[in-house]
Amino acid sequence: MSITYLEAIREAQAKLLRDDERVFIYGQDVGGTFGGAFKATKGLAKEFPGRVLNTPISEDAMVGAAIGAAIEGMRPIVEMQFADFSSIALNQILNNAGTHYWRTNVPVPITVRLPSGGTKGSGPFHSQSMESIYAHYPGLIVMTPATVEDAYTMLIEAVAIDDPVVYCEHKYLYYHLKADKLPTQGVPTGTARIAREGRDLTIVSYSAMVHEALAVAEQLAGEGFEIEVIDLRSVKPLDTNTVLASVARTGRLLCVGESFPWGGVTAEVIARAAAEGFHLLDAAPQRLNAKDTPIPYHPNLWSAHRPNAKEIARKARALLRE
Amino acid sequence: MSITYLEAIREAQAKLLRDDERVFIYGQDVGGTFGGAFKATKGLAKEFPGRVLNTPISEDAMVGAAIGAAIEGMRPIVEMQFADFSSIALNQILNNAGTHYWRTNVPVPITVRLPSGGTKGSGPFHSQSMESIYAHYPGLIVMTPATVEDAYTMLIEAVAIDDPVVYCEHKYLYYHLKADKLPTQGVPTGTARIAREGRDLTIVSYSAMVHEALAVAEQLAGEGFEIEVIDLRSVKPLDTNTVLASVARTGRLLCVGESFPWGGVTAEVIARAAAEGFHLLDAAPQRLNAKDTPIPYHPNLWSAHRPNAKEIARKARALLRE
């Protein structure tokens, strides 16, 4: 058997619907015979009648309704058709879900699934990675699974968590990533994973970029370098300890993210490493992000806009030479 | 004569309306005899009939209309009643205004004024600082004036700039800050200001926190330390050069921001300093932000939530000892 990242997300939702009657799925086109723009809920409406519901094109109300249902004891999963459209639900996510526990002592166990990240030909409004905006505001857990196993166990955990979770699934990984089977247990959220061990340089990454980093590590192994690759798994909470422990071993840090270059995950990682692990660093910590423009539609532009293995390798080599 | 930060904002708008017929002001309650929740447009509707217009409570449409008007050659200024409500307009700001020039080659000269930052008793939804969210996305200029002079000249510049500007004015400074007169010329956007010279430690800050930093510098001068205080003025573009030049002099860096601690301006500044000025640093660069909860209503909680002079001083002393 072989299962994709996308199938893992569907399986997780099937399991959640099966095991917990408080769970329902709410989103555009998730129901019927269709099962979502990416088929992440394919078949679920039929298997779980009345619990996988199509919504109007109303992202604010979709999340608002999920919040209300969660306050009343349900465990809704909201699917955004693309992460980019969560800009419309942002107020509900940040200001309503994100503040509710702190204000009222009543947690809001919603999970908002964001099909994130770039793919060829998707353009400025179907390619965004919004994890940094959600992580900036208090009150939210922000998950960024990079593997089939994490896609599965973290989604199950997301729904179990009493607090609101923004679950950023990467569209590029949907079909590209396969595993042999699904795990029965996952690594807890908040713990980063050492995706590859090394001692010369630490590359910290998350989501699709983990795989670019791994490719670079493989490539540079051929040049005699041992690169440690860390998969953050969740960007909030962010596992500073694992990052620092790795930097303690390697003395060098490169952080790679797919989103825009101002602020965001890479800035947060570098800032933490610099503030808390300054004496561990043998060279200036570096980062690599996408370019500071909207995400281009044309594949030639897109592949130059996002960080890619070539650029990561270049940056890594420069850092290794320092 | 003495003029407040708030009056400077009003004067800038009066001048803009007087000098440029393409300018109009659009926002909730900005018109009539009322002149805005904070009176930043007081009297302007009368002086400039038909050009200072009240809007429905429709932040998305307010900014959408401004974008359309800007494309057609106007120079609209949109007032959000509070920065916090710009969450409703965020999609138009990020995805429409922010992408338009890059996509179509037609710039969108809108200015969105965000009354930002905490004041006593304002609570989670009337206190936010959202500059980091706007700076994260491409296509926007994000200004954060900390002085009466900058409030005036930067707003005039904001409207002159062909690109969309998010102008973050700080509500705490509205009445607290006074100048003798308004300048005829300002420092260009993108250039940080050395608000106080020093050689032992650089504190980088912006908006209201500049004044906390200055208070700390004054206090620590009594203890024999010379602290350099940098006012970023705009957080995008962010003047890395001035920051690095200062760190080259002092060897120590503390960055203070009023917003939430994950990501944001302080992370960006520290990450740049660490990446580009690593060898200039004699100690781990540090940062200080508000706490990772919504902004509390009660003054006792609020003053503990935001970074304050006491905490900055503590952090600064620790850094000076290293």
Next chain:
Amino acid sequence: MLQTAQRQSKTKKPSPPHERFLEAYRWMLLTRTLEEKLVSLYRGGLITGGVYIGKGQEAVSAACGLFLQKGDIFAPLIRDQAGRSAFGEPLLDVTRTYLGSRQGPMRGRDGNIHRGRPQQNQLAMVSHLGAMISVTVGALMAKRFKGEKDFIGLACIGEGGMQTGAFHEGMNIAAVEQVPLVIVATNNHYAYSTQNDREFACHDLVDRAIGYGFEGYSLDGTDLSACLEIIGGAVKRARAGRPPQLVVASVLRLSGHGEHDDASYVTEEIKREPFARDCLKVAEQTIADLNLVDAKTLTEWRKEAVAKVDEAIATAQKEAPPEGDKEDWCAISVRDLVDSLQ
């Protein structure tokens, strides 16, 4: 304004009193008493932040709270003190929140009209207008999922808030989900300083109902019996499984937007409109005209209201405020997942 109101109450006869007229009147009276007191505390500098009152809207609001039962969901907004009280919110919730006691429902973390008790089905509003409609819809969906019966939800909004995108999406999703929701919209003719002509351009906001598949009703919000009749009817219809209900009440906001606002922009002309009557005075006129209770009882009711309010204030004033260094600075409930931010 009092005179105007009385004059008009003579020209425009109120409906015969609804059976719950006096009960509702007492919530109105309690609210007016409470809010006048809060205003004087505010003037005395004893309250941090804003004070927002519902003067002139107590009849609408009381009717909102009165017909709700345990298990119903209530999403009040800033002018709904009467409804909050009638729905069961203890006065102490109000005074503790305004006076900054750490024992209040928001524990000093949020203030004034943002308070709520979601677990008692009184939702805690966020400031962003319109956002609570869909939240109410979701709560009703949950109740249906859980197999509960006989519940409804009632959400309040101002005519200003009706222009938000969130309101539209919330209203539409209520109709799509066919939840038993009543939306009570109060057109008090101002959104802060903005008059209706810069808020919307339709003839009558109740005409919004048909475009969503709601049933719509208009209401003279200065007439308590009419409020009870129409809002009570809407609640009954929602409970009986009719489509969602929209009630649009017409009143004038008889205060500033908040107490910091002198409302000098309110025109003299509008103050002479029939909808500018003070619903409390109108109700009292009805009581007098129809001799519903004697003057002595009325005086006693007033005293009782004052006593309750004074007690709630005195209690809250004695209580300790929250302290920054004792605060649990944690925005999430699962402590294992707290980020190790400095």
Next chain:
Amino acid sequence: MLQTAQRQSKTKKPSPPHERFLEAYRWMLLTRTLEEKLVSLYRGGLITGGVYIGKGQEAVSAACGLFLQKGDIFAPLIRDQAGRSAFGEPLLDVTRTYLGSRQGPMRGRDGNIHRGRPQQNQLAMVSHLGAMISVTVGALMAKRFKGEKDFIGLACIGEGGMQTGAFHEGMNIAAVEQVPLVIVATNNHYAYSTQNDREFACHDLVDRAIGYGFEGYSLDGTDLSACLEIIGGAVKRARAGRPPQLVVASVLRLSGHGEHDDASYVTEEIKREPFARDCLKVAEQTIADLNLVDAKTLTEWRKEAVAKVDEAIATAQKEAPPEGDKEDWCAISVRDLVDSLQ
């Protein structure tokens, strides 16, 4: 489906042809030809990203573009190729965008239906539905500010997009600002895979008009003459200073949401509805029935359309794509203000 449409065109007689019937028909024909070609290129793997066509909506869309004059503002959406062409968009804009030429209006930075030429008054849509309505309103306000005369704006939307908050705010602000706006909403009975019953619950979307102070008109979008009559009338009324106009057309989407979508969820039942007719076939039937042009001319028109499309494709195919290392990676126009990000 063809048969069904023909059968129905007999039972339901189309209106007598509008004076611009043939002109509009030719835009429809050009569009259908173009889009069929784009679809085959897509099937052949020659297009990156999605292809979104307006099959079944050409009559509505052609009517939208046809009555606009130079100086008017047009805000088309994803199914408005006919309107775009009629408004003056060169075919090369389309083919260059789809085929990734760097000479296209979006220069490879944005794709497919997001293209526009704001300086020629054809706005470039963002994906977020509803967002372009208020942008159109603002453009019209600007024209008024600048003292221009005799202009209108026309913005398109689907029944799905009407449920967004942005649409509501945009529609309301149009009425408040009293700009000369026509909104043409096409209910093609699907938003992607979602049917009307999960989109809205009102009886008829045209009933939304009254709640905003718009004038509202319904329309059989399969009937070209009716489209020209009603949309032309709305444009005329807007130009004459009447309140904003809402036209709601009924059709069936005769394609997938995009070409990646086999639309297997479209029910057989709905395909038998009168609104499921193919407007192009209906128009051709009218042409035949009333003998508006002879068969030879029709054949020539078809050939001409094919030739134009082929030429636009051939040209675009010869052009170089954008290159990452030659790209001007700059999201703002004022170069001094570019952030020194690494």
